[in-house]
Amino acid sequence: MRLKDVLVPDIGDFDSVDVIEVLVSVGDTIEKEDSLIIVESDKASMDIPAPFAGIVKEVKLKVGDQIAKGHLILTIDTVDAKADEAPAVAASAKTPTPAPAPATEAAKEAIPAPSRPAPAPPKQVQPARQPAPVGSHVETNREKRSHASPSARKFARELGVDLKLVQGSGAKNRILNSDIQAFVKGELAKPRSDNMGAGVGALATLSMPVIDFSKFGEFETKALSRIKKLSGANLHRNWVTAPHVTQFDEADITDLEDFRKSMKKDAEKRGVKLTILAFLIKASVNALKAYPNFNASLSADGDSLILKQYYNVGFACDTPDGLVVPVVKDVQEKDVLDIARDLIELSEKARERKLKVGEMQGGCFTISSLGGIGGTMFTPIINCPEVAILGVSRAIYKPVYNKETGDFEPRLMLPLSLSYDHRVVDGADGARFTSHMRMMLSDVRRLLL
Ligand code: CAO
Secondary structure (H helix, E strand, C coil): CCEEEEECCCCCCCCCEEEEEECCCCCCEECCCCEEEEEECCCCEEEEECCCCEEEEEECCCCCCEECCCCEEEEEECCCCCCCCCCCCCHHHCCCCCCCCCHHHCEEECCCCCCCCCCCCCCCCCCCCCCCCCCCHHHHHHHCCCCECHHHHHHHHHHCCCHHHCCCCCHHHCECHHHHHHHHHHHHHCCCCHHHCCCCHHHCCCCCCCCCHHHCCCCCCCCCCHHHHHHHHHHHHHHHHCCEEEEEEEEECHHHHHHHHHHHHHHHHCCCCCCHHHHHHHHHHHHHHHCHHHCEEECCCCCCEEECCCCCEEECEEECCEEECCEECCHHHCCHHHHHHHHHHHHHHHHCCCCCHHHHCCCCEEEEECCCCCCCCCCCCCCCCCCEEEEECCCEEEEEEECCCCEEEEEEEEEEEEEEECCCCCHHHHHHHHHHHHHHHHCHHHHHC
16 A cells, blocks of 8 residues: 545645535545546636546545645555656655555645636646546546536536536537536426425425437437427326326216217218217216316315306317317207317317317316227326316227126227316215216216207
């Protein structure tokens, strides 16, 4: 073992400077010129590099210490590492013999000047450092800190930015001031969920790691559509603010489907495509009337319930640009054919990007039908400030036991998934609502009354 002390070099015109970062710890293997600490004066911050390679045995200062020229930074064991002497080694301070010299007798080495002294850089100024070769122990230590100049670090500290989260665009991924600015802009542009405090305190989530996907294979980047960005932010807010419960049920729509098919030709003559969705909208308004808490919104202060006297039902519509929710207005005044007509008009407009803002506003309840596509069940996200949404999956024939005949009969069963906001709706009412829907859809006469 050959121990050498590393002292603070000439730091220019300053009596003392503050230690703002200690970049190494005991046991670290370091190369000559690796940054050891960062110090800051009232004018600038600067790295202090290692004068030689070795293994750190003791660190003699900490963040917040005030230090001056000659102050002991740390002790390095230079035996196992290649002791590449710094050019500015003071002859009088050199260790006369190699190990086993005790630490107290360790040689006092002068070291190169800081990498960026200010205001007047002396001739010992070191150039900006580059990372050590990948795979070395030093690289592992460096991974803990980001590759940035002292001024960029200072800038990040002033803005409260954690450099580990910033992607560098400079040479060898060095983080530039412009990267920090771009990071802050990006963070500010992200949707906030201040309303319920999600994302803060105990609910705070880990930030998503920045992953270099090219390490795993080829890929291409495709920008999200404006609709996807908007609906994504809304869906996220709704998901984290409303405590969701999803009630599942099945409705026997065998008779309804027979009726729909019998009406289909007639409807087509009138220019209308009659799908199950029109009947579902009609049935849902009947259920909303029976259970008014579902036709409601929480007031902005969360202290009361706004019970609506109108019945507007939105439906999720899949478009090439993403999901939109047009609203069928005043359903209580419409028959099934009127509703089917509105569905065609609104979904065509949605797909041609011709929907007006007003045609997507004022909804009381939403239906998301994936029945034309497939699937057995799903849990839809509430379209806040509405308090419930009905998910509909593909109807299939199932054997259903008939108590009167004692036989199993093939019945067309429609899966229903009702997600509701548990702040407003109790579980019992959730089950009552889907039971009501089941009853309405199973008896077409009731539905059309
Ligand atoms: N079970 C079985 N068949 C169904 C069905 C169901 N639940 N729902 C619809 N069908 C049938 C229709 O009756 C129609 O059959 P016919 O041609 O014999 O009449 C066929 O499937 C196609 O229906 P459709 O999808 O064209 O019409 P629709 O009124 O049922 O739906 C619309 C219209 C706009 C809701 C739909 O086109 C759509 O965009 N669905 C996607 C909604 C979505 O993305 N939701 C997810 C939101 S959450 O991410």
